[in-house]
Amino acid sequence: MRSERNHRTSEAEPKPLEEPKHETKKLKNLSEYAQTLQLGWNGLLVLKNSCFPTSMHILEGDQGVITGLLKDHTSGSKLTQLKIAQRLRLDQPKLDEVTRRIKQGSPNGYAVLLATQATPSGPGTEGMPTVEPGLQRRLLRNLVSYLKQKQAAGVISLPVGGSKGRDSTGMLYAFPPCDFSQQYLQSALRTLGKLEEEHMVIVIVRDTA
Numbered sequence: 001m002r003s004e005r006n007h008r009t010s011e012a013e014p015k016p017l018e019e020p021k022h023e024t025k026k027l028k029n030l031s032e033y034a035q036t037l038q039l040g041w042n043g044l045l046v047l048k049n050s051c052f053p054t055s056m057h058i059l060e061g062d063q064g065v066i067t068g069l070l071k072d073h074t075s076g077s078k079l080t081q082l083k084i085a086q087r088l089r090l091d092q093p094k095l096d097e098v099t100r101r102i103k104q105g106s107p108n109g110y111a112v113l114l115a116t117q118a119t120p121s122g123p124g125t126e127g128m129p130t131v132e133p134g135l136q137r138r139l140l141r142n143l144v145s146y147l148k149q150k151q152a153a154g155v156i157s158l159p160v161g162g163s164k165g166r167d168s169t170g171m172l173y174a175f176p177p178c179d180f181s182q183q184y185l186q187s188a189l190r191t192l193g194k195l196e197e198e199h200m201v202i203v204i205v206r207d208t209a
Contacts, residue, residue: 030197031116033188040066040113043080044129045143045174047154051081051135052143053118056202059184061111065206069158069170080129084154087147088173095180098173101205109208112184115174115200116140141198147176158204170206 027033037057044051058066070079088094102110117140131137147154154174175181181201182189189195 027191030114030188030192030195030199031119033191034114034116037114038063040111041070041078042118043078043082044131044135045115045140045154046081046083046135047143047146049135050138050142051131052138052140054115054140055118056113056115059112059114059187059201061204062108063111065105065109065111065170065204066113068168069172069204069206071159073159073161079160081132082156082160082172084156084174086155086157087150087152088155090151090153090175090178090180098180098203098205101171102203104208105205109206111204113202113204114185114188115202116197140200143174144176144198144200147174147200168206170204173203173205175201175203 027036034055034057037059039055040058040063041056043054045054046052067078070082071077072079088098102112143154153176156172156174158170158172177195177199182195184201185195
């Protein structure tokens with residue numbers, strides 16, 4: 001009887017516990033984990049003359065902050081390119097200030113996103129912009145390595161190009177893997193066991209009046 005157990009699919013027979021294949025597919029990496037989250041933004045992160053195709057999925061916070069701040073203030077359309085122009089040292093006082101801004105912006109004045117490499121034909125890459133002349137397309141891991149080496153987060157003032165009139169303003173912080181960013185990835189860590197893939201945690205905060 002025992003040898004037949006694997007071949008029979010009788011309804012009366014309990015299924016072995018180690019086979020959850022039918023209910024949930026085992027997620028192998030952060031990119032697969034990201035696909036279980038809501039897509040917040042996709043496009044190119046730009047640093048100097050390199051661009052990095054990136055998908056950002058929402059870990060927590062408000063989608064309205066993303067759509068409100070990541071748009072072209074002249075046309076009102078979604079930004080397809082975000083240029084990192086400043087850096088924030090990963091010093092505790094600076095991180096405390098980001099935490100304070102998140103708390104101040106809660107519940108609907110901030111968003112935290114998981115940024116992973118956008119694959120050319122993967123989900124969420126519809127409308128991925130073409131690379132401008134003079135920009136070299138590179139993998140996101142190169143940007144992550146650069147920020148790790150500088151021990152800094154990338155910073156972008158929003159909206160890009162400055163605000164007009166009543167436009168809301170804010171900041172985007174792009175964190176490489178560090179203690180600060182890992183606090184937002186506890187659920188991913190529980191699911192995957194380890195976070196090997198290169199990634200960033202993006203924090204967007206709206207300025208409060």
